[in-house]
Amino acid sequence: MGKILILNGSPRAPRSNSKAYAQWFTQVCPTETETYAITRDNHLELCRAMENCDHLLLVFPLYADGIPVTLLNFLKTLEENPPQHKPTVSVLINCGFLEPEQSEVAISMVELFCEQNSYPFGSVLSIGSGEAILNTPFRGLVGRKLKQLAASMTRRQGRRLKVTMPLPKKLFLRASTTYWENYGKRNGITRAQMETMDIEI
Numbered sequence: 693m694g695k696i697l698i699l700n701g702s703p704r705a706p707r708s709n710s711k712a713y714a715q716w717f718t719q720v721c722p723t724e725t726e727t728y729a730i731t732r733d734n735h736l737e738l739c740r741a742m743e744n745c746d747h748l749l750l751v752f753p754l755y756a757d758g759i760p761v762t763l764l765n766f767l768k769t770l771e772e773n774p775p776q777h778k779p780t781v782s783v784l785i786n787c788g789f790l791e792p793e794q795s796e797v798a799i800s801m802v803e804l805f806c807e808q809n810s811y812p813f814g815s816v817l818s819i820g821s822g823e824a825i826l827n828t829p830f831r832g833l834v835g836r837k838l839k840q841l842a843a844s845m846t847r848r849q850g851r852r853l854k855v856t857m858p859l860p861k862k863l864f865l866r867a868s869t870t871y872w873e874n875y876g877k878r879n880g881i882t883r884a885q886m887e888t889m890d891i892e893i
């Protein structure tokens with residue numbers, strides 16, 4: 693298989709979990725990879741980079757049950773500037789909630805793009821508890837799935853893989869609530885403030 697182009701579609705790409713997942717993927721993937729973060733200004737450059745790859749791996753977080761605007765805007769540019777040779781598109785998505793199934797709609801959005809623009813659709817790895825899992829003893833489960841994703845892409849198996857922390861929902865909810873409350877405290881924000889729709893006060 694030819695080169696894999698990896699695009700990070702997280703709005704906070706330089707400090708993102710997507711960056712960590714993409715980096716780990718490159719370490720376990722036997723095929724040559726080239727990685728870029730999607731920015732406001734590099735859409736056309738990325739469309740051109742696609743000419744030299746057989747496979748595109750979109751790495752991004754779930755935002756409000758959909759794809760983040762960083763990725764959405766890039767797909768709009770790609771629609772207008774398609775490469776001559778269309779790569780197979782695979783997805784590596786992570787979400788904050790425990791259930792990787794939360795990301796099904798966002799995956800469908802990429803599938804629809806592929807269908808409407810004649811890109812072959814490849815494999816998927818959907819990571820639940822994506823904000824937390826890398827800092828727990830369960831991180832090894834992610835490594836195993838990343839290897840399976842690389843193999844599925846290489847062999848063009850089109851697998852749909854999932855991974856999350858093997859915890860009861862109640863326990864996860866309690867632990868994540870405590871985590872975010874403490875995070876808020878460190879930044880002078882109360883739980884009540886976090887529960888409002890205000891982004892900046």
Ligand SMILES: Cc1cc2nc3c(=O)[nH]c(=O)nc-3n(C[C@H](O)[C@H](O)[C@H](O)COP(=O)(O)O)c2cc1C
Pocket residue numbers: 702703704707708709710711752753754755756757758786787788789790794822823
């Ligand atoms: C604005 C915003 C919306 C989010 N929406 C969801 C969501 O709908 N479901 C979910 O499970 N996680 C949601 N999350 C959590 C992110 O998917 C999670 O923190 C992820 O690890 C972020 O990845 P990144 O660091 O690569 O951007 C949201 C996070 C933000 C900041």
